[in-house]
């Protein structure tokens with residue numbers, strides 16, 4: 602495997618960043634995960650929009666232009682013969698002697714890797730996945746795709762230990778924010794699709810954005826608003842979205858079956874619509 606690190610293509614095992622990189626010391630950086638389907642970067646422009654926004658919010662200079670980033674992405678994919686999986690891009694404020702204040706002259710560090718991955722199996726899709734709910738202990742700017750993911754890791758580990766695949770995090774008012782690496786959705790008893798609106802409280806998933814486009818086109822009734830754990834437990838359907846999961850049915854929350862305990866009809870229709878979008882290769 603080949604990785605891109607600060608201007609060089611290196612064997613994965615030899616690819617390293619400096620110990621005084623601010624990403625390592627302060628989690629002072631951002632990242633993107635772009636799905637790759639049949640050699641095409643899915644919704645690439647939307648991912649690059651979000652990357653630029655994350656950098657801007659943290660006042661990290663864009664290390665290179667979009668076209669250069671796109672060229673490097675393709676080169677990393679080519680060198681790794683990647684057809685299906687995802688591209689990981691990370692940018693930090695760079696290397697500087699440890700000091701909380703921004704360094705006067707650090708050069709942003711750029712890392713890119715790819716990973717091969719198969720879409721979820723038919724069996725997994727037909728079973729759906731269990732999630733648990735946990736308090737959301739993260740900071741107030743979850744809209745920034747920062748590499749500071751410790752609360753997410755702790756929650757995901759707790760989910761794993763409980764036999765679940767995701768944790769839905771719950772804010773101080775009892776409303777679900779999102780999953781540790783996914784956005785959270787429910788379908789109410791009267792067939793209204795609900796997901797939290799994209800404020801500073803959640804990461805605005807690219808899968809979320811792409812799916813909302815499809816939802817509007819398909820004439821599905823939807824509301825962008827917060828929902829409680831109680832409302833989720835009483836929902837007819839539930840699912841999660843992300844670049845690596847696409848649309849994944851949730852069939853159990855905190856040990857209680859959602860709807861009839863099987864993936865919902867609307868959920869699977871939306872998954873099909875999202876897969877069709879990916880197949881359409883509108884990504885580039």
Ligand code: PMP
Pocket residue numbers: 634779780781782783784803804805806807808809842843844845
């Ligand atoms: N929320 C969080 C906290 C995430 O980490 C992710 C995945 N990066 C998402 C939502 C889903 O975003 P996307 O659809 O862009 O993968």
